[in-house]
Amino acid sequence: MDALLEQLRAGLPAEALITDAEVTASYAHDMASFCDAGAPAVVVLPRTVEEVQHVMRTATALRVPVVPQGARTGLSGAANASDGCIVLSLVKMDRILEISTVDRIAVVEPGVINATLSRAVNEHGLCYPPDPSSWETCTIGGNIGTASGGLCCVKYGVTAEYVLGLEVVLADGRLLNTGRRTAKGVAGYDLTRLIVGSEGSLGIVVKAVLALRPRPPQQLALAAEFPSATAACDAVCRIMERGHTPSLLELMDRTTVRAVNATASMGLPESTEALLLCAFDTPDPAADLAAVGALCREAGATEVVPAESAAESELLLQARRLSLPAMETLKPATMIDDVCVPRSRLGAMIEGTAAIAEKFGLTIGVVAHAGDGNTHPVVCFDHTDADESRRARESFDEIMALGLGLGGTITGEHGVGVLKREWLARELGEVGVELQRGIKAAFDPLGLLNPGKLF
Template sequence: MRANLLGDLAEVLPPEGLITDADVLEAHRRDQATWTSAGVPHVLARPSSTSEVQGVLRVASAHRVPVVARGAGSGLSGGANALDGCIVLSLTRMNRILEIDRRGLFAVVQPGVINAALKTAVAEQGLWYAPDPASWEFSTIGGNLATNAGGLCCVKYGVTGDAALGLEVVLAAGSVLRTGGRTVKNVAGYDLTRLFVGSEGTLGVITEATLRLRPRPPPATTLVASFPTLVGAGAAVTEIMASTRPSLLELMDRATVRAVEAIRPMGLDMDAAALLLARSDAGGEQGVAECARMAAACEASGATFVAQSADEAEGELLLGARRFAYPALEKQGTTLLDDVGVPLSRIADLLSAVERIAEQRGVLIGTFGHAGDGNMHPTLVFDRNDPEAVARAQAAFEDILVVVGELGGTITGEHGVGVLKRAYLSRQLGSEATRVHLAIKASLDPLGILNPGKML
């Protein structure tokens, strides 16, 4: 069967699009969630067009072989992890920006386009592509769509799905489906675009996307505030979001700040319980007024230090501390990065609970994330070679997800379910919603070949 599989794939792909080298396959086994399980693929398929993707899926359907689509492999939930004997479908060769419509404010791109490349291309025309996941410099648009990736700017401009106007998707049997269009408003029929965004390659393979662009915003003013208590920081977040629309509102707890300072000293307050970073890109008098309201909210919530800067370089330096949060924690040991969301009013409760869990389980946990929309990233740090440390980390991870449920939150805000949180999804969805999910999956992928073992 496997010999026939390779032969059939060779008929729909050029030689450079079909790879069986063991070292290359090893490099395509998993994403960045090294904690999750991954199998050994049989072959790596690298199509360069929609028609070649169609060919691969038709062959896979005929042989009933699983297909795992992937982009840059920057995911953090194991969503792109291979299965034994599967076809890994790499979309990195489909990396063309097909169209930029300056007047229509949209771009049409293939899934292998790097987020940063799209930002650069549209910036040359005075435009801006808003979604900015932490991996924006190397992650692909296809991967961003597959997980409905968020980022620092999503508090004001939304996540990747909010920028998706329409998609081209190859279904499991090889047919092509087009969803949405080029208009901002479109309520003709079911919202199939939203269905495929965030589906992690389990319902179809995205081969083209029409994405919303925006005029480039004015230079931003950046605010930083230190808090002696987590409750105070949480109160400031709630008040800021109730009174203004920051373009960014990020939080780092004490453990994270200390990790950053240890690697990249910036003079941050290492004794603060939490550090808030906020931005306004409204420009002019409106931007000044927004920053003043945010500063007042921080002071009223007990901030011990509040400073603002309209200097772009200084603002980027402060933002760099936040972007460096995860790499800094990685320097301290093996990391298990969580991705949870809670209502804005419960952020302080989540932070306090994580601090308590860290103490009870004897695990270092640094928490940072997008406070403006309640999406936080408790990051567990431990020694992977110590079985007891591993067990404590796993228990703490479970504890956090239980608390998130009690707070009315979600097990994932932007990284996806993948393998990492598959066991917890049905708990959040409930039995009826889980049944509907399975029914949709069965309808679009009756043979179950698309990224099996992920999400559901």
């Protein structure tokens, strides 16, 4: 410990180092349940690329593991500390270095808050589409680490589609530049895409070149009430099959709707079994909403309520944004799954999850990025009750098995981290795991970067 601190201090300002045990303990884990976390030896908050390089050179020399962190809003334990590690928190590297309206790019440091970037580029008539639910607090570096999605993915895609280039500090302190600033480019292997979603296991992102889009028109939304989740999922299939491109297509099941009502008195229909929210940011959103409303009625919707203004639309969408906070009020703890299935199997996924909730005697609410088939079952439980905690963990695993059985994936946007490490091997298979371990070894031969995650 003394040697580690001495070498770190040689290249870092005093304020960049935190050694107080009570403070370092607060950096030990992200927001995931059922994920082990160790006690870090030290927390480092660098402000420059050179300081990050110094940390990695020191870690390599002394063979000390390093756990990169952003805002710790993750839900898979990917930012959890290991015993004796250096926690490398990048939140102080929070500068927007460039916004180019001609090239439609932004160059940012990893600690930039997603919402801060969005508002900055909006002032230039541009937008950065990826918008995770935690966009007011999560960082771009964290978004890149887990390949985050968000509410607008159905039309605009996920983080990986907006990362053009990266500056990355490798495990030994060398600086790697990947990708480009240009609109297109295919020189060599796509190392940028490889690093996006690698959860800090291949290198430390210290700069990112992000693609921007023109700011779209204000969106209008509608809410459609259904007598069953199956009917709501049928409507989703009809909407996508007819070629519509909504900017948002979200689903809330009965449990979630009632939780939101109880928390925020939103006045949502208590009789609904599923609520579908759809929005368009097209030149004529009212016409698009009318067409989608008709499809919802064909699928069995009992009520379709289109918004007539942006303010009304925002009120409808606020219900979806409140879903997770509302579910967290039902029990002392929640565990949020992140299973993505083909859109055509969305109904089977939600029905299967309801059956799992009944089997284990638990409250499990489902919200979904329905246009992507990306479901978020939220398992509510009392973490002080050993039996209920056991049932919660078992239900979580059964939900993932259900998703794989329906041709899906164990994570659409939250990442693997610690929580789904065993399940990653099941999804990838023996050959897939072998190749991914080989890639990890090429980038990080000593295994110092975020050990115990992914594999």
